Amino acid sequence: MYTDNKIISCEFCSRCWSNFKTLSAEELELVNKNRYEATFKPSEIIIKQGSPSSNAIFLLSGLAKVYMEGYAGKNLILNLAESKTLLAGPGVHVNSRYCYSVAAITHVQACFINFDVIRNVISANPGFAAGFIEDLSDKALRLHQKMLNLTQKKMHGRLAEALLYFSDSIFHSDEFEMVLSRQELGEMTNMAKESVVRIIGEFENENIIHATPRSVRILNREKLLVISEKG
Amino acid sequence: MYTDNKIISCEFCSRCWSNFKTLSAEELELVNKNRYEATFKPSEIIIKQGSPSSNAIFLLSGLAKVYMEGYAGKNLILNLAESKTLLAGPGVHVNSRYCYSVAAITHVQACFINFDVIRNVISANPGFAAGFIEDLSDKALRLHQKMLNLTQKKMHGRLAEALLYFSDSIFHSDEFEMVLSRQELGEMTNMAKESVVRIIGEFENENIIHATPRSVRILNREKLLVISEKG
DNA sequence: TGTTAATTATGACATATATCACAATTGAAT
């Protein structure tokens, strides 16, 4: 069960991007006049890689997966996105194309704001610009880290890290719903789905986790952390 | 033989970051008053990953390698940097730490500008801020691309791509000096140095390139492109 | 110019990981 709770005005909205707090009442009103809400059902595509990026998209509720479509139809899931997230991608400021795709995992509510408006506000409000730079930088920093992880760790480490990512960054609990299929877990950790299945099995045998197809409980966080760090 | 040609003033300097063109005379003077030049010999470290990032660093001349220090002493070379490049890394705006290291390959001349000054100018000049965002975005976009390359291509494709990177982006010629060792080429393409040697040998046998330890000539660009794209 | 250290090169082998084929299970839709 979900309720969409259509937003009345940006002024009273607590589910958008935290950087909007830097805006004046007039700037916020400008944004508010130029925004459009949309909802997406699970598996629906919110952003399509390669398409023209005219809008900044903010997740208001729900979960989505951010992924790159690579060679020979192979995807690479970069991260999950939840509410208060700006989705746009660096391509916006370079070639006006989205450089990744985003698909809804749960029911998703999103707010579309034309990028001309965002650019206006960036020019007019240095605090907002700084926040924007910080957001870009934060994402780039995580990407640098992910790069190291994917290239230097082996499968066990990469999978352990993914499980800790769900636990720590998304669900904030040692027990959580596994919203990705084994196939998708593979796309996130750059391994074949069969390898995902096998290693999850090993983790279970060693009493590190308890897993069903749609849920995970972390039983031995210390061990999982060591595996994640030792590679 | 090189000459350092110490810069007299930013106002007349053509070797710095193109985004400085957006600055007014006064802003440029502020920058000029707060800058420090330094030179580095080959293999000297210009930026050390993890150290506090108080300065933006601009390459005025020479070549440097940008790399992350990963697990178990294994490096990952992200790219080469030449003149007109801003070196700082996204960490600057997040945790005030450099997230990568930079080491001189040739003799390097660099300009250090305190980040407080840069931040001042970002706040005061929307055009500069926009240019800054564009620079950050451009780098993030390349990183996204590199991520796909490293995770989805196999060795031949990754090495072919690296050779094309040198030819197209750095030396603008089919024949160029190989400034990296086989070991470093491996750090750039995420493969063992022995594999680099072997595959360079294969490329030579197929008359795709002619290579010596310190030089490369591309003989069959079409074939190299196909290998790079087909993975 | 000879001597050492570093790099490049080569072959044998080990191992991580993907692929393929197929069985078991689950979930959705009649």
Place this chain on the structure above:
DNA sequence: ATTCAATTGTGATATATGTCATAATTAACA
């Protein structure tokens, strides 16, 4: 409940790639 499609799970095998040992070059330098 029954059927179908999708996902999960398992074993056998193939392949890409790393590791180790060691030789051949090349570069550094006293």
